[in-house]
Amino acid sequence: MNIVESIASAVSRIDAKGWSEGTGGNLSVIVDSWDMRTKEGAEFPLSWDASALEGRMVAITRSGCRLCDVAIAPERELALLRIEKGKARLLWGLEGGGRPSSELAAHLMSHASRLASDPEHRALAHMHATHLIAAGMLCPEEEGPFTRLLWSMCTEALMFLPEGVGILPWLPCGTDEIGRATAQKLAKFRLVLWQNHGVFASGASLEDALGRAEIADKAAELFLLTRGGETRTITRPQLRELASALGLSPREEWL
Numbered sequence: 277m278n279i280v281e282s283i284a285s286a287v288s289r290i291d292a293k294g295w296s297e298g299t300g301g302n303l304s305v306i307v308d309s310w311d312m313r314t315k316e317g318a319e320f321p322l323s324w325d326a327s328a329l330e331g332r333m334v335a336i337t338r339s340g341c342r343l344c345d346v347a348i349a350p351e352r353e354l355a356l357l358r359i360e361k362g363k364a365r366l367l368w369g370l371e372g373g374g375r376p377s378s379e380l381a382a383h384l385m386s387h388a389s390r391l392a393s394d395p396e397h398r399a400l401a402h403m404h405a406t407h408l409i410a411a412g413m414l415c416p417e418e419e420g421p422f423t424r425l426l427w428s429m430c431t432e433a434l435m436f437l438p439e440g441v442g443i444l445p446w447l448p449c450g451t452d453e454i455g456r457a458t459a460q461k462l463a464k465f466r467l468v469l470w471q472n473h474g475v476f477a478s479g480a481s482l483e484d485a486l487g488r489a490e491i492a493d494k495a496a497e498l499f500l501l502t503r504g505g506e507t508r509t510i511t512r513p514q515l516r517e518l519a520s521a522l523g524l525s526p527r528e529e530w531l
């Protein structure tokens with residue numbers, strides 16, 4: 277599967293979940309190799325230091341695109357950018373005009389942040405994950421208790437999120453400020469909840485990032501479905517037993 281096929285597959289998964297209503301959601305991938313013809317196109321200035329990504333190529337969705345259209349017209353709905361000093365250069369895509377995602381700052385800053393933590397990192401997806409947003413509105417705005425709640429709902433939550441879930445208090449979207457704050461969180465977490473908005477998921481591939489968000493959202497959904505009733509959750513001793521059995525090292529202070 278090449279990059280465009282991988283993105284098309286990811287957006288159909290996100291769309292099927294209902295996590296990209298309207299023009300919501302955007303995603304990007306660091307591209308190591310590209311097999312289609314490129315040309316030196318438009319420049320998009322960057323208002324922050326992107327030197328950690330200079331020379332890298334990043335494929336990102338168009339600003340204002342509907343994710344469900346990406347698979348139909350990838351050359352119109354995607355942009356392949358090369359990061360240069362102080363700017364991003366269009367190499368492919370945006371055939372009908374337009375700009376890269378309004379969350380370009382959040383994507384590029386977060387790629388730089390994740391790469392510093394994990395050289396295998398490649399993909400980011402911003403999605404309006406319904407159950408995580410709802411659970412975030414009901415729970416204290418604290419990463420430890422929120423993470424433990426998700427871990428206690430279903431076995432895979434701890435397996436796929438041993439470092440937990442980061443929480444970003446509500447901020448206006450599309451700004452350098454939310455980009456910087458997201459990148460800071462992603463230095464420690466692979467999944468960050470934007471309160472009353474959505475999530476930013478990262479991974480070695482889009483499949484990896486989406487899988488992580490799907491598991492966290494399933495845990496949040498289970499919490500919402502069982503809230504108010506007598507529930508039997510995975511206990512702290514059981515979480516320790518699970519971590520020991522799988523050789524995982526989840527955050528000790530949140531177990």
Ligand SMILES: [Zn+2]
Nearest residue numbers: 300301473474
């Ligand atoms: Zn959004």
